[in-house]
Amino acid sequence: MSVTDKFIQQIDANKAGLIKRLADAVAIPSVSGDARYRQDVFRMADWLVKELEALGAKTELKPLGKQKLDGKEIDLPPVIFADYGTDPKKKTILVYGHFDVQPALKSDGWNTEPFELVHDEKTDRLYGRGSTDDKGPVLGWINVIEAHKQAGIELPVNLKFCLEGMEESGSEGLDDLIVAEKDKFFAGVDAACISDNYWLGTKKPCLTHGLRGISYFKLSISGPGSDLHSGIFGGIVHEPMTDLFHIMSSLVTPQGEILVPGIKELVDPLTDEERKRYEVMEFGVKDMNEATGSATTISDEKEGILMARMRYPSLSLHGVEGAFYEAGTKTVIPAKVIGKFSVRLVPSMTPDKVAELVIKHVQSEFKKLGSKNTMNIELANAGKPWLADPNHWNYAAAIKATEKVYGVKPDLTREGGSIPVALSFSEVLGKNLLLLPLGRADDGAHSTNEKLDLSNYVEGTKLLGVYLHEIAATA
Numbered sequence: 001m002s003v004t005d006k007f008i009q010q011i012d013a014n015k016a017g018l019i020k021r022l023a024d025a026v027a028i029p030s031v032s033g034d035a036r037y038r039q040d041v042f043r044m045a046d047w048l049v050k051e052l053e054a055l056g057a058k059t060e061l062k063p064l065g066k067q068k069l070d071g072k073e074i075d076l077p078p079v080i081f082a083d084y085g086t087d088p089k090k091k092t093i094l095v096y097g098h099f100d101v102q103p104a105l106k107s108d109g110w111n112t113e114p115f116e117l118v119h120d121e122k123t124d125r126l127y128g129r130g131s132t133d134d135k136g137p138v139l140g141w142i143n144v145i146e147a148h149k150q151a152g153i154e155l156p157v158n159l160k161f162c163l164e165g166m167e168e169s170g171s172e173g174l175d176d177l178i179v180a181e182k183d184k185f186f187a188g189v190d191a192a193c194i195s196d197n198y199w200l201g202t203k204k205p206c207l208t209h210g211l212r213g214i215s216y217f218k219l220s221i222s223g224p225g226s227d228l229h230s231g232i233f234g235g236i237v238h239e240p241m242t243d244l245f246h247i248m249s250s251l252v253t254p255q256g257e258i259l260v261p262g263i264k265e266l267v268d269p270l271t272d273e274e275r276k277r278y279e280v281m282e283f284g285v286k287d288m289n290e291a292t293g294s295a296t297t298i299s300d301e302k303e304g305i306l307m308a309r310m311r312y313p314s315l316s317l318h319g320v321e322g323a324f325y326e327a328g329t330k331t332v333i334p335a336k337v338i339g340k341f342s343v344r345l346v347p348s349m350t351p352d353k354v355a356e357l358v359i360k361h362v363q364s365e366f367k368k369l370g371s372k373n374t375m376n377i378e379l380a381n382a383g384k385p386w387l388a389d390p391n392h393w394n395y396a397a398a399i400k401a402t403e404k405v406y407g408v409k410p411d412l413t414r415e416g417g418s419i420p421v422a423l424s425f426s427e428v429l430g431k432n433l434l435l436l437p438l439g440r441a442d443d444g445a446h447s448t449n450e451k452l453d454l455s456n457y458v459e460g461t462k463l464l465g466v467y468l469h470e471i472a473a474t475a
């Protein structure tokens with residue numbers, strides 16, 4: 001039996017162990033965007049360090065200093081550096097992942113408790129916050145090391161881990177750490193791999209060589225000293241929510257067209273050659289409908305959908321802090337509301353330029369309202385877009401591994417989401433970076449009822465391990 005077959009057999013024999021590990025990780029509510037959960041993000045880092053050390057990795061926690069969140073100054077969670085193997089004859093692969101998650105409450109519409117992993121045996125799906133983004137994939141790498149140890153097989157490469165707890169909140173502090181550690185911890189890295197995105201649809205695996213960037217804004221409008229009765233004060237005062245809705249609706253049309261002057265002009269023109277790349281992709285409107293659980297795509301053509309995800313910017317409205325949103329008919333005029341929206345950036349757009357255009361537009365729209373309220377707009381976090389050359393042994397190894405594990409040639413995609421440090425890894429380290437996702441498009445990352453199919457977790461773990469063997473065999 002070949003070494004990779006032994007590894008695969010070991011993974012199949014330990015499915016229960018893999019599920020238990022994910023359940024333990026999901027049980028820690030490591031929400032980075034809410035100061036009340038900050039201790040849990042630290043706890044999650046300690047838990048991962050224990051898992052890695054137990055398997056023989058050498059770890060170090062790198063502090064990142066402080067941040068301002070919800071008006072308080074609090075400690076940023078540490079970054080975990082870990083080394084597994086330092087054999088100079090082997091290639092060294094840098095693995096990045098994140099152990100923080102998006103917020104989740106059962107009352108948001110979850111069918112189960114978000115921080116309890118639930119294995120639905122009928123569908124063989126694992127439900128829980130972080131199952132697919134990004135605890136499952138991070139644990140995939142740990143499962144790979146464990147299976148090698150259990151099966152008595154040598155890992156064919158050296159691994160370096162860089163795991164952070166602030167990805168969902170803009171990766172504050174990590175870029176500086178990468179620069180500072182370029183010739184220290186990151187010295188000797190041959191290539192990098194991140195598993196933190198999703199297949200294009202629900203059936204076919206993919207490799208990803210591009211990400212959109214992000215500029216996330218908070219727009220606050222305040223007026224009255226406290227919430228007011230709309231019967232007593234309605235029609236008398238300038239209402240913050242009315243101002244906010246006017247401005248928010250001046251940002252984007254229901255057809256997804258961004259109305260902020262100057263943004264469209266930043267986008268690279270589409271060439272015939274590029275359009276053909278979308279035409280040949282195996283993908284249909286039906287795949288997207290499956291992923292969204294609806295038939296609500298703006299475009300009815302697959303090329304339009306693919307380009308909207310991969311090569312055009314988008315502007316999304318996320319929520320309003322301070323607004324009345326519960327059941328019932330409360331007749332309140334909220335005193336202060338904070339609108340949250342973000343722009344996804346494509347290559348040739350920079351967060352600085354986009355912030356300049358958005359802030360100018362919002363100021364001008366607010367002025368038009370003639371309101372006596374106070375408006376403030378801030379860029380809460382940002383990440384640059386990233387695009388890599390897929391003609392590299394790192395991608396060749398992942399293609400072969402996908403063929404071995406899934407029996408198909410993977411799609412080559414660009415992802416619509418953002419991983420702020422992807423560009424830093426490519427630029428600062430000057431090494432090739434590959435995105436090798438485990439999860440499917442319908443996993444519900446950032447949404448209610450986030451899940452990872454058990455088969456994606458198990459086969460995905462095999463994929464990560466076989467990819468390392470392919471690197472050793474072909475690179």
Ligand SMILES: C[C@H](N)C(=O)N[C@@H](Cc1c[nH]cn1)C(=O)O
Pocket residue numbers: 133134167168169170196197214216381383416417418419420445
């Ligand atoms: C693609 C990755 N799994 C992800 O979800 N990234 C976030 C990053 C982010 C940046 N600011 C806030 N979140 C995303 O794309 O939304």
Ligand SMILES: [Zn+2]
Pocket residue numbers: 098133134167196
């Ligand atoms: Zn993620």
Ligand SMILES: [Zn+2]
Pocket residue numbers: 102133168445446
């Ligand atoms: Zn995420």
